[in-house]
Amino acid sequence: MKRIAIFVAVVLVTLALVAWTSPSLVNKIKLGLDLKGGFEILYVAEAIEEGKPVTAEALKETANSLMKRADELGIAEPEITTEGKDRIRVRLADVKNEDEVRKVIKKPAELTFRGPDGTKEMLGSDFVENAAKIGFDQTNRPQINIKVKDPEKFKKVTEKLVGKPLAIYLDERQLSAPVVNTVITDGSATISGNYTFEEATELASTINLGALPLKLTEKYTQVVGASLGKASLEQTVRAGLIGSILILIFMIIFYRLPGFVAAITLITYTWLLLVVFDWMNATLTLPGIAAFVLGIGMAVDANIITYERIKEEIRSGKSLLSSLKSGSKHSFRTIMDANITNIISAGVLYYVGNGAIRGFALTTIMSIVLSVLTNIFFSRMLLYLIIKSNKFKKPSYYGVKEAEIRGL
Numbered sequence: 001m002k003r004i005a006i007f008v009a010v011v012l013v014t015l016a017l018v019a020w021t022s023p024s025l026v027n028k029i030k031l032g033l034d035l036k037g038g039f040e041i042l043y044v045a046e047a048i049e050e051g052k053p054v055t056a057e058a059l060k061e062t063a064n065s066l067m068k069r070a071d072e073l074g075i076a077e078p079e080i081t082t083e084g085k086d087r088i089r090v091r092l093a094d095v096k097n098e099d100e101v102r103k104v105i106k107k108p109a110e111l112t113f114r115g116p117d118g119t120k121e122m123l124g125s126d127f128v129e130n131a132a133k134i135g136f137d138q139t140n141r142p143q144i145n146i147k148v149k150d151p152e153k154f155k156k157v158t159e160k161l162v163g164k165p166l167a168i169y170l171d172e173r174q175l176s177a178p179v180v181n182t183v184i185t186d187g188s189a190t191i192s193g194n195y196t197f198e199e200a201t202e203l204a205s206t207i208n209l210g211a212l213p214l215k216l217t218e219k220y221t222q223v224v225g226a227s228l229g230k231a232s233l234e235q236t237v238r239a240g241l242i243g244s245i246l247i248l249i250f251m252i253i254f255y256r257l258p259g260f261v262a263a264i265t266l267i268t269y270t271w272l273l274l275v276v277f278d279w280m281n282a283t284l285t286l287p288g289i290a291a292f293v294l295g296i297g298m299a300v301d302a303n304i305i306t307y308e309r310i311k312e313e314i315r316s317g318k319s320l321l322s323s324l325k326s327g328s329k330h331s332f333r334t335i336m337d338a339n340i341t342n343i344i345s346a347g348v349l350y351y352v353g354n355g356a357i358r359g360f361a362l363t364t365i366m367s368i369v370l371s372v373l374t375n376i377f378f379s380r381m382l383l384y385l386i387i388k389s390n391k392f393k394k395p396s397y398y399g400v401k402e403a404e405i406r407g408l
Contacts, residue, residue, distance in 0.1 A: 032285035151187030295367025
């Protein structure tokens, strides 16, 4: 009675936890533009000054600048990633004024240094590329060391603004307003203030970006209407629910008690995957849902392999407990071989792929790990509690007929 009580308690607590938290988890999941509507653009980046290289640092900082612009435009949860040596992919979901957003997004970032009256005294291109570095003053506070291309021009600017601020702007957003303390003649200067290390690093990166600005050319564009995205989501969810219900019915009919355990573990697996998605703040896309469904299929496959081995052991005349141990042991290697192979394949896809392919690969890897935890170890624990309770001894409870059992 004790073990069956533990089994019932574990199942009830698990299902209650799933039922209680699932609505909020589902509502918090971010949807990609293929499910929510919006547009995706792949940009090719090149230096504004002819002959200048597109460095990895400049590409990354340009992507960061695009992210800030999207935030300033009020776009919720933009996805902006670098790809290869000179490409940036922008995904913006639920955008109404598409033309305006595209115009603002692709405009090159303009870094300017302005006097108190707003006059543009210097441009980002006046600074030596990648010369802005982080240093520390005598009190160990972070500062930014910079260097200009034309020391004479910088000298005239500092002569004009001694004792006044020379504000740093990215587009129309003020980043900092350091005060010019003295005339600088050698073209090298230090920007100091009450910066944290992260703030100083960001400012140095922005100055380096302004010294090598990039222009963006659209290479590929995809637009998904909000109604189309909503229809895709509804159809996908409906198909997933119907498929899942059919799978659970199949498992219970063909495997009886083990099938019921499989239903519990599959529900737990699905819930855990939602928890991980929420924890990672991941964005769900159609390829991600495809990987999600594929993971359910692999989880069912793991259960079928295990239960068929257990049924074979029962047919051979072994006790239920021996059949569970032996069947689980012999099926474990087969299941793990398949899962490890799939993880390797998904890992390669993640490494060489981009965008939606990476999302598919990452979801596949997560689903495999969670499947092993729930549909192998959790399932085995629940079956162990059932068998050790001595309440369900008939082979028919495990999908085996008495006539099929061979004597040892």
